[in-house]
Amino acid sequence: ALPISTATLSGNEAHHLLHVMRAKPGLQLMLFDGQGGQYEAELTHCGRSTVDLALGPKQDIEREHPFQITLAVALPKGDRQRWLIEKAVELGVSRLIPLQTARSTAGSEQASSKLERYIIEASKQCGRNRLMQLAAPLKLIDLLSQDESPIRILAHPGGSPLAEIEWNSTENRSLAIGPEGGFTDDEVTQAIEAGWKTVGLGSRILRLETA
Numbered sequence: 001a002l003p004i005s006t007a008t009l010s011g012n013e014a015h016h017l018l019h020v021m022r023a024k025p026g027l028q029l030m031l032f033d034g035q036g037g038q039y040e041a042e043l044t045h046c047g048r049s050t051v052d053l054a055l056g057p058k059q060d061i062e063r064e065h066p067f068q069i070t071l072a073v074a075l076p077k078g079d080r081q082r083w084l085i086e087k088a089v090e091l092g093v094s095r096l097i098p099l100q101t102a103r104s105t106a107g108s109e110q111a112s113s114k115l116e117r118y119i120i121e122a123s124k125q126c127g128r129n130r131l132m133q134l135a136a137p138l139k140l141i142d143l144l145s146q147d148e149s150p151i152r153i154l155a156h157p158g159g160s161p162l163a164e165i166e167w168n169s170t171e172n173r174s175l176a177i178g179p180e181g182g183f184t185d186d187e188v189t190q191a192i193e194a195g196w197k198t199v200g201l202g203s204r205i206l207r208l209e210t211a
């Protein structure tokens with residue numbers, strides 16, 4: 001079929017195609033615009049640091065949930081952080097907020113460019129064509145005062161069973177996960193006062209990225 005339009009990739013994605021994949025003209029690809037659109041594409045020209053593509057028609061393929069999921073999480077470090085981002089992308093989290101709490105460690109200060117790269121890598125792997133949004137780090141107290149999702153859940157050992165939450169199918173939801181040291185009693189009290197429900201995830205303590 002005749003191409004409808006063209007595109008030129010530069011930066012990381014061009015580098016990956018040229019120097020990691022050793023791509024050559026004729027290669028067929030799927031191109032995501034990160035905003036819900038995707039295109040069948042064919043590589044037409046390899047530049048030194050750019051790649052030209054011929055694109056088929058834009059395909060609107062929805063792979064999102066019918067509601068927004070905000071995940072506020074005290075980020076762990078290193079590989080565990082990467083794993084967390086990957087799973088959040090795969091599970092359809094709409095927006096990830098690095099959460100700063102009383103017992104947070106250095107994770108939330110990670111360079112956001114690195115986190116953005118993890119998001120893109122995970123999206124490519126799982127075919128998600130809409131990028132998970134990465135918010136600026138936020139203090140728990142500010143999350144509690146700003147968040148207006150109809151469903152607001154704070155994971156805390158000993159909280160109500162997950163099955164007791166009424167998950168009205170299309171309501172937006174916000175989920176808060178604490179750091180390795182957990183939320184403090186004060187933080188849990190503040191969250192409850194702000195209308196959050198505390199939820200327990202079983203009788204074992206999970207790594208925060210598992211939770």
Ligand code: SAH
Pocket residue numbers: 154155156157158159176177178179180181182183199200201202203204205206207208211
């Ligand atoms: N040391 C803490 C646990 C921290 S686990 C304590 O003993 O309380 C890190 C975060 O993961 C917690 O803040 C919570 O948000 C979540 N989490 C882990 N296991 C959980 C469980 N069984 N129920 C609910 N939340 C859990």
